[in-house]
Amino acid sequence: MRSVDDDLTARARIRNAALELFGAEGVNRVSLRAVAARAGVSHALVLHHFGTKEGLRKECDAYVISLVRGGPEADLEDTAGLTAMLEAGAPVRLYLGRAFLDGTPEAAALFDEIVEASGRWLEQGVGEGWAHPSEDPRARAAIYVTWLLAPLAFGAHLSRVLGVPDLHDMDTMMRYSRAAIEIFTNGVFADDRALTAWDAVRKERRSR
Known part of the structure; x- marks a missing residue:
């Protein structure tokens, strides 16, 4: 007879296998049988725990987003959640990037929440x-958050350009995050010619 602990362990294995496969290949390209094989359980057990692939996806969303939020008592403005996301395993970060691209309701709500918290922090x-x-x-808060999260969505391209095999290696993450902080702190342009040109275009459009 299967114990409760066995069921919980199996459920976690299935979820972790789904995180890895969904993050790497996308939800639509992964079957429940593939998840079961990766988790080392039967297809019937996956159905027992989650019912459908959508049920399993929602479980993965809830788990990953809880990590980012740092738990029910956490405040995103203390950066604990974003730190937890950076320190989480590669499958978690890959899955979150995929969720943002797929536009799941849970990921959309999380993105909005991070933007609001970042806006308050910047103000x-x-x-x-x-x-x-x-x-x-x-707009600044939204762009700031998008910039911070961009490596999750463009990981393969960033890895290729930087010439690193694993974008989720901590030393690599420290490298590109340092470059981002340098931009935020010191800026890129040495004068305001780009901003002046942009303002001129906006003024011309408004005068039409």
């Missing part, structure tokens, strides 16, 4: 003097 920085004010604070 706090403006008040305290360690962040510059912005003409459009909400």
Whole structure:
């Protein structure tokens, strides 16, 4: 007779196998039988625990997003959740990147939540003097979060350009995240010619 502990262990194995396969290949390209084979369980046991592939996907979403949020008591503004995501295993990060690209409702809600928290954090920085004010604070917060999360979605391209076999290696992550912080801190352009040109285009369009 199967014990409760055995069921919980099997459920976790199935979820972890799905995280790995869904993240690497996409939900639509992976069958429940493939997940069962990777987890070392029967197809019937996968159906017993999750019912359908959609049920398994929702379980994966909930698990990954709980890691990013850092638990029910965590505040995304303390960066604990984003740190947990960076320190999580590669399958978790790959899955989250895939979820953002697929636009699942859970991932969309998480993205919105991170943008709101980042917006409050940046405005706090403006008040305290360690962040510059912005003409459009909400757009800045959204772009900031998108930039931070971009390696999750463009991992294969970033890995190729940087010439590294594993983008999820911690040393590699420290390399490209440092480059991002350098941009945020020091900027890229040495003068305002690009911004002036952009403002000129906007002014011309508004005058039409």
